[in-house]
Amino acid sequence: MEGEPSTIHWHGMPVPADQDGNPMDEVAAGADRMYTFELPEGSAGSYWYHPHPHGRTAEQVYRGLAGAFVVKAKVDPVPAAYGDTVLMFTDLRLAADGSLPGNTMKDLMNGRVGDHVLVNGQKNPRLAVATGEMRRLRLYNATNARFLRLAFANAAMTVIGSEGGLLEAPLAADDILLSPAERVELVVSFDRAGAATLTTLDYDRGWMGPGRPADAGLTLLTVDVSETRADTMPPLPERLNPIASLGQPTVTRRLVLTETMAMSASGMEMGFLINGKAFDMGRIDIVARAGETELWEIVNQADMDHPFHLHGTQFQVVERERDGQVARSPYLAWKDTINVARGETVRLITRQERPGARMYHCHILEHEQLGMMGIVDVRA
Ligand code: C2O
Ligand code: CU
Numbered sequence: 001m002e003g004e005p006s007t008i009h010w011h012g013m014p015v016p017a018d019q020d021g022n023p024m025d026e027v028a029a030g031a032d033r034m035y036t037f038e039l040p041e042g043s044a045g046s047y048w049y050h051p052h053p054h055g056r057t058a059e060q061v062y063r064g065l066a067g068a069f070v071v072k073a074k075v076d077p078v079p080a081a082y083g084d085t086v087l088m089f090t091d092l093r094l095a096a097d098g099s100l101p102g103n104t105m106k107d108l109m110n111g112r113v114g115d116h117v118l119v120n121g122q123k124n125p126r127l128a129v130a131t132g133e134m135r136r137l138r139l140y141n142a143t144n145a146r147f148l149r150l151a152f153a154n155a156a157m158t159v160i161g162s163e164g165g166l167l168e169a170p171l172a173a174d175d176i177l178l179s180p181a182e183r184v185e186l187v188v189s190f191d192r193a194g195a196a197t198l199t200t201l202d203y204d205r206g207w208m209g210p211g212r213p214a215d216a217g218l219t220l221l222t223v224d225v226s227e228t229r230a231d232t233m234p235p236l237p238e239r240l241n242p243i244a245s246l247g248q249p250t251v252t253r254r255l256v257l258t259e260t261m262a263m264s265a266s267g268m269e270m271g272f273l274i275n276g277k278a279f280d281m282g283r284i285d286i287v288a289r290a291g292e293t294e295l296w297e298i299v300n301q302a303d304m305d306h307p308f309h310l311h312g313t314q315f316q317v318v319e320r321e322r323d324g325q326v327a328r329s330p331y332l333a334w335k336d337t338i339n340v341a342r343g344e345t346v347r348l349i350t351r352q353e354r355p356g357a358r359m360y361h362c363h364i365l366e367h368e369q370l371g372m373m374g375i376v377d378v379r380a
């Protein structure tokens with residue numbers, strides 16, 4: 001990575017636009033840059049940071065430049081006895097000589113999926129708990145392009161939070177789909193002695209061409225639950241954190257995601273577009289007003305799922321539509337990334353509080369690089 005420009009983007013965090021590591025705000029190789037920001041009250045959540053330089057994000061991230069950034073609340077309704085553990089998933093592809101091979105045509109189409117899913121940099125690490133223990137776990141999908149549908153064998157999962165903080169009430173779950181860049185906060189109860197494993201299930205996200213990776217049956221983490229009984233754990237409260245409604249939207253925007261295929265000198269080339277356009281750093285796609293609530297309709301007319309991400313704020317998903325069937329979101333949650341399945345429309349409401357240029361894009365980083373990104377300029 002010698003000699004490359006970079007930036008640091010604070011994924012999901014409400015930081016000023018000129019501190020958010022935008023692609024047009026590169027730090028030259030060898031230069032330094034101090035990012036400063038103050039987080040507003042009420043922004044506790046599971047964030048992360050990664051580079052965002054123009055045309056180089058995908059490679060810098062799969063080579064390892066990313067980290068978790070947890071913002072803790074001063075007053076936290078989740079019992080401290082559960083601990084607070086980050087599980088950050090990445091996936092690594094290693095060549096026979098131990099090097100990291102560059103992206104292939106297949107990677108550019110589908111996004112780069114590696115061969116080894118790692119948790120905090122380790123393959124199938126172990127965690128030891130006593131019977132009856134409850135643990136707070138923050139799961140991060142920090143892979144470039146791997147969809148993770150996850151389940152715990154021999155332990156019970158309760159969802160307590162999304163990217164931007166706690167839900168209003170806990171919600172039991174059998175399995176969880178985490179698309180690239182999504183996060184979830186869980187409380188997991190280990191009530192039976194033995195091994196409790198976190199494993200992957202099948203999920204078809206629309207794979208182009210041959211070589212679809214085997215999604216199911218990977219063991220990502222093994223929890224050894226000892227015969228010893230844990231001290232009685234304080235119960236999880238029934239109410240967690242109130243989530244304010246963003247109010248009635250005054251503007252509606254429609255963003256249509258498509259894929260194109262074109263012949264070039266080097267063969268077939270894929271393009272990933274929003275409203276028919278590939279990203280242009282010098283173009284403003286949307287002008288918005290700070291403090292105004294907007295409804296964004298993300299329409300996926302492509303053959304693959306695309307996890308949609310917006311910078312600078314957290315949004316609320318209102319509903320999803322597929323084949324004319326509309327499903328309202330069953331609960332409120334603060335999100336900054338949402339999977340839009342192929343053929344699906346997701347409606348979300350959002351409000352940017354601060355002025356400046358913000359990016360929105362597919363978080364399959366190879367798709368972002370090949371054009372599926374735009375700029376919303378928020379004006380005071
Ligand atoms: Cu995770 Cu535009 O970023
Ligand atoms: Cu981001």
Ligand code: CU
Pocket residue numbers: 272305306307362363364367368372
């Ligand atoms: Cu995509």
